[in-house]
Amino acid sequence: MNNSCSVVKAYGKVLVYGGYSVLEGGTGLVVNVDKGTTTKASFSDETEIIVAHIKDKDKLRFAESAVKAARGFLKSDKELKIESRNDEEMNPGSKAGFGSSATSTVSIVASILNLHGVDVVSEEGRRTVFQLSKEAHTEAQGKIGSGFDISAACFGTQFFSKDKIEKAAWPDDWRAVFAFSGKSASTTEFVKRVFGFKEANPEEYSRIMDEYNKTGLEIKSLYEEYVKESNDENLKALMQSIGKSYKIRKNLGVKANVEIETDDDTELLSGIRREGAMVAALPGAGGGDSLFMVCEGEENMKKIKEHLRQKELKVFDNIRVVDKPYEVLA
Template sequence: MIRVTAPGKMILLGEYAVLEDAPALVCAVDVRASVQIGRLAGNEFVFSAPSLNLHELPFVILPNAHVRFDPALGQEALRKLTLFAGIMEYVYSRLPDPLKNQGLRIAINTDAFYAEQFHSKMGFGSSAAFCAALVKGLVVISKLDMTEAQIFRLALSAHHHAQGKMGSGIDVAASYFGGYLHYERIYENDPVNKLPQPVSPCAGLYFRPVFTGKSASTTKLVGGVKQLKEKRPEVYDPIMERLKALSVQGLQAFEQRQVELFLEKVREFYITLKNLGDQSGMPIISGVHQKLADLAHRAGVVYKPSGAGSGDIGLIFSDDRQRFSEAITIIKNSGYFPLDVDVATEGVRLEKSF
């Protein structure tokens, strides 16, 4: 039996632009998903996810790699199982035949990604963390001879297919490698050695995530922006070019430790994100994000959503420790939820083999 864990993520700069091949800045956070995998006799498979109220559910993997749970579980349970089934199907369609008949008991735990008092996810990328840990675990327990780059690319493709081929993969990269990363979108036909690049921390920059109190649908927001691209390219294109330029400039400032310039690019990125949301009709900068941005501005710090926007988390940034501390207090006293999490320097890891 093995146990594998992987951290969540925070996108510091580059949302939406990364979907159009611009570089983005992301870091892993010390909120970890865990996957425990053990062998079973024959070709029995059992899945549990207590975080989703799914316990000891048997399933089969058909010769075509299709994962089948009992339809009697009902629509709600089967919906919760969609991501797991999609990842398994992608991985198993690429396994050597002898490995497909080895039964497994798989249990996942993503409790750390949920805000219990709100009964919702916080937005740290639980699905990507779970996927990175699951794929790493499947490779380890199957004793496949694969490099870390190959395992990452397998996890990246599995998550992309299981999520309906949406997203850039930036969250899987953060979960797999940890630390700070310079990420550019990776496509399936790219060379296997195309990987995200590690970035050193930016001395003198302080930042903290703030939970808005509600989760958001990334799929809906990204889909709405995609409609703007398809129906009104004359509006979409200049906004996206601006986001891409700011992402390039901001990442360069971070890498060169130019904190003041980085903060300026974050401010401009926020304004351009708001324009993208207004033009697409998507609440990227929702009322709660605008309120947090106003509070941050009054406290002398910088704010932006982390991820697709609307809900989930935002980030406050500052180059002044005292102002940063005062801003956290102001935001907390205003009824919002600064989160005390650290950057996870380590990505996916095999924690136990027993």
């Protein structure tokens, strides 16, 4: 018997390292944040899609693509009412980079399938939601993307590559700090321009990406070693490798004439690290959206937040790193 309604929440993401690399088969660490998108699906007399944070119907393409994918899988033409709402932190007046298009897509697909009696929390169900959501999201985004954000929403915090997904632990003593960089960035536009550089300079692009992907695998190995044995030597090696990864990404931006990380950004991030951050970055594709910092302990976290506020940057006090695949609420 069908449910009268279905409610699913999918959680946002941060790609700690591996932006652009994951598009070429490289590895990246993607973690969930505890904010996301909640979608309610119910049967109706006519199909209606309501996305609370979107007023322009032309921007409903992700939601519409998700509904189409779910219906296609179910081979159902039943009329549906879809009501989707982001947590406030997902869109703090501008694009924050926590993956709201992915969480919207996943929560819509999962809620529709759940409404029709599909067990979406089983291993098979999650794989189905992932595949449908990835296809829908890629279609709506113009055939661009690796699917790491969809994967995080479906399976939780992980090491992601196109060929393999491996669960990842977040160290207990690490604290994450988030702030709005003051500018938004178009991931799709950045990727197009990087791929333009790839087309024009294939050999140079290949050399950069080979080093980038190799560094990503090195980070994964060092990270897993640190999680098993968290000593200063392991931490130093890990942070050096992460720093190298971001330098390679910045160089890729310079070569592609894309402001992945400007010199002003580098100066800002270096200042944050001097205040006690082990990692300070414009994560994912870079260019803007949210700043992501990692430190050890509450005191360092307070110090970093105070520094950010002195720089007149908006700090997100109530966002945490979690390991949360989507969940069925009703």
